[in-house]
Amino acid sequence: MSTAELHTLTGAYALHALPEDERLSFERHLGACEACAQEVRELSATAARLGLAVSATAPPAMRARVLREITTVRQEPPSQGRISRAGAAQGRAGRWTAYALAACVAAAAALGGVAVWQNQVAQDARQEARQAREHNTQLSRVLAAPDARTVSAALEGGARGTVVVSQSENRAVFAASGLARPPGGKVYQLWFDDGGTMRSAGLVEASDTDEAVLMDGPVDRASGMGITVEPAGGSARPTTQPLGLMGFPAA
Incomplete structure (x- = not known):
């Protein structure tokens, strides 16, 4: 496996989803690649936080309300306009902050479900990899058995x-x-x-x-x-x- 390919395995390694041979190769690579080591640390920490996330359903009216409010917010003017109309721009910025916060709340509610889904995908991948290893081990044992x-x-x-x-x-x-x-x-x-x-x-x-x-x-x-x-x-x-x-x- 090339070094370029090894660089792409940080996510699968952080989720413990690599086959045994690829895991060993990647761990040898980690000892000499600080960039990958740092990325693995960050992805592992993120995966741990996602695993603790709890799905929450946003109120049905939140999406409609956020989209409705967004239509009332004017795009920020060019920088010169902001300087000459500083007071008005500041007022709009304050309103935009409130609307952006509402949008973030809606997104966070949705991302709770995404986090749960990502955690389930990781668990499924680990389960499939474990079953594949067990299957291949048993197959090899039959073929190599003295009484085969x-x-x-x-x-x-x-x-x-x-x-x-x-x-x-x-x-x-x-x-x-x-x-x-x-x-x-x-x-x-x-x-x-x-x-x-x-x-x-x-x-x-x-x-x-x-x-x-x-x-x-x-x-x-x-x-x-x-x-x-x-x-x-x-x-x-x-x-x-x-x-x-x-x-x-x-x-």
């Missing part, structure tokens, strides 16, 4: 599927090559074969057709797996003929 066993089979349409099963991890990983994107409004769904009863093992997103997928749920006593095309969101039971069935390898 692999079996492959041809799938309908010329694709090929491979499943890796680890009894010690009680999980399975599925991968396919040459698997076309599902038709519109459809999705690929994985299934565990529990002695002839198919149990859902998760969906394969259209963007993941060439990626290894950690199957949902434990293997338990499943003897194999299958993959079908189902309506978007998946089905409780298979509704189409499977593209392929694979028996799990013996332990």
